[in-house]
Amino acid sequence: MDTQMTISVRDLVSYVYRTGSIDERFQTNTALVEGTAIHQEVQKKYKEKDESEVFLEYEFDQEGVNLKVQGRCDGLLDTEEGPVIDEIKSTSRDLDEIDDTTYPLYWAQAKGYAFIYAAQEKLPNIQVQLTYVQKRTKDKKQILRTFTYEELHQFMEETVREYASYARILLHIREQKEKTVPDLNFPFPSYRDGQRKLAGSVYRTMEEKRNLFAQAPTGIGKTISTLFPAIKALQLDGLERIYYLTAKTITRATAEEALLKMGETGLKLRSVTLTAKDKICFQDETICQPDYCEFADGYYDRINGAIVDILLHETQMTRAVIESYARKHKVCPFEFSLDLTDVSDVIIGDYNYIFDPRVSLKRLMPDRKKKTALLVDESHNLVERAREMYSASIAKRSYESVAAEWEGEEDHLVKVAEAIGKDLERFYSPTEEFIQLEQVPGELEENIERFLSEAESLLQENTEGERSERLVDVYFQSQRFLKILEYVDEHYRLLGESTREGDFVLKLFCLDPSHVLRETTKTFRSGVFFSATLSPFAYYKEMLGGTKDDYILHLPSPYDSSQIDVMITPLSTRYKSREKTVGELTKRLNDQVELHEGNHLFFFPSYHYMAMVYREFKNVSSVDAVMQERGMDEERREDFLTQFEEGGRLVGFAVLGGIFSEGVDLRGDRLNGVAVVGIGLAPRSFEKELIKEYFNQKGRNGYDYAYVYPGMNKVLQAGGRLIRSEEDHGSIQLVDDRFLSRKYLQLLPDDWGNYRILK
Secondary structure, three states: OOOEEEEEHHHHHHHHHOOOOOOOOOOOOOOOOOOHHHHHHHHHOOOOOOEEEEEEEEEEEEOOEEEEEEEEEEEEEEEOOEEEEEEEEEEOOOHHHOOOOOOHHHHHHHHHHHHHHHHHHOOOEEEEEEEEEEOOOOOEEEEEEEEEHHHHHHHHHHHHHHHHHHHHHHHHHHHHHHHHOOOOOOOOOOOOOOHHHHHHHHHHHHHOOOEEEEEOOOOOOHHHHHHHHHHHHHHOOOOOEEEEEEOOHHHHHHHHHHHHHHHHOOOOOOEEEOOOHHHHOOOOOOOOOOOOOOOOOOHHHHHHHHHHHHHHHOOEEOHHHHHHHHHHHOOOHHHHHHHHHHHOOEEEEEOHHHHOOOOOOOOOOHHHHOOEEEEEOOOHHHHHHHHHHOOEEEEHHHHHHHHHHOOOOOHHHHHHHHHHHHHHHOOOOOOOOEEEEOOOOHHHHHHHHHHHHHHHHHHHHOOOOHHHHHHHHHHHHHHHHHHHHOOOOOOEEEEEEEOOOOOEEEEEEEOOOHHHHHHHHOOOOEEEEEEOOOOOHHHHHHHOOOOOOOEEEEOOOOOOHHHEEEEEEOOOOOHHHHHHHHHHHHHHHHHHHHHOOOOEEEEEOOHHHHHHHHHHHHHHOOOEEEEOOOOOOHHHHHHHHHOOOOOOOEEEEEEOOOOOOOOOOOOHHHOOEEEEEOOOOOOOOHHHHHHHHHHHHOOOOHHHHHHHHHHHHHHHHHHOOOOOOOOOOEEEEEEOHHHHOHHHHOOOOHHHOOOEEOO
């Protein structure tokens, strides 16, 4: 077994010296990753002979393990008393509260750098300095300590000894991966049409450190065709992990199934599935406070044992597996899953863990990103998701409520909340619903920063009760607003909305997320964006941040057009026509059910329209029908889908663009027919009109970018529920007279080309 390992000073001390409890929401900067802007600001003021970002490395031999410890210290200062190792940390805490015992983990990291430098330079002693920068005021506090070489040597020997047993486990699982990945074969008897080409393109993309945009037909097996070559690419120099990103829970399950299939053929690597905190939390309320949650209290005292246990006994760390071990070791399951990303080869999770600037995994340092490949499933969804991720809003009423609820108790908090309310009140108009602003006033930004500081101080001591929970919400809205404000440029518009209730909402609205998606993706080794419906291809490649240097792949459908009976019914489904045509529409849908045996799914542009037709259908049809409900949880969704049985006779009514119109895999006779009512256009809105205007100014067809392309994608996704394998057959009815216009006909898939028109 290869006994050599490389680890950063940061990761080494993080494993050995993390102790205590977690309070992710209000702990004051206990993470090792800090804002680069603050680091750079401090480093700019270094003297001429001072150095910044100094690379240091030292090798330890411990119990048969050769451990290469390395890292970059923030500063190496040249002083009359000798060299000083400087570590810079930003903090939300009052600097008066910080002394030389406050953050043992920070001192451990700095001492690690100090030992390596002292060993290299043969120094008998060395000074170590922690430079704390208050995030709001930018004030600095520096704490200087002197250590002898013997002290530092003993400290590092004890640290490495403590880590050695864990290192052997990591070496063992690395050996398992390196032995089984080369021997891994495609886990099915043969490739489907197009699968081999997709797999080969993914591998080449990662080999060449490029990006790929791939449209692959529904049912081709995109998950295994991307995961398999990505795992094979783990043999390549410098590729260590894969992030498989999805928009929905059901597609995460498909990725887990693909890994299980490869595991059955001998593959041994570690994968972890990330589940949203509010879903995986064991408590009724997600409050990460030691006095409320036993799984947060003493988390770091128990987490190392939990990690060792799960790594020794599991390869696929799904939600159920994580929950089981989290209960066994009494640790927070969400934080547990995040800690497992550091030692996993494949991480399955939502887009936001990589692309959302507020919740992306800060532990993914730049050097790790360059060793990481992204697989972005159903990537057509990422356009609108990214627009949401990079937008933010605050509301006048929220701050007024905070001021009213804390009046007479927290004067500083009340005063700044009232100030923000007045700042926003100035824009309120009883006559204009929407306005555009040129910029966010400087005094408003300063007041929000003050509000965050006051709220954070209060919430560190008091998070109980509904009043505190409401303050938490406003705190996070404010924090998000300032974070997104850093991104505001020509791709944004600043919107103000005056409501009838007297509120004023200020929104930072991202019109075009392509720039931020491109900037994020290029920090990784490779990005593979794939979907069955990247149509039109040029639009999605542009909106996902693609460049002329990226690879593209457009696979034709492997299915024969005879498998699908495509019908276009030229009936108006426009809002003003719906009540007049509901009877005719119901008849056409019932005709489809009568002519085509089996189960059907009908998709509608709104809940109201769906319910109206559902009532009418129940009156005229003898076939059982079920309807999607608003806000269905995962259990209710599963109940809805399990009713579609092989050889059954059922009609499901669902919302276009909703939870059942993509990612749902009803193979064989579980689904025999689909109808899509309407062309999927979003209602006209002030925001959509701004998107249209923005792209018109860029020389694009703004109406298509804002309305047509996103709408038709919903249609194609819904229709894609029908044919999932070579054996599937069925009917698709497209109901709207606009489907027969040239614009929409050009957007239909090739295998829908043999359509017939129902008069």
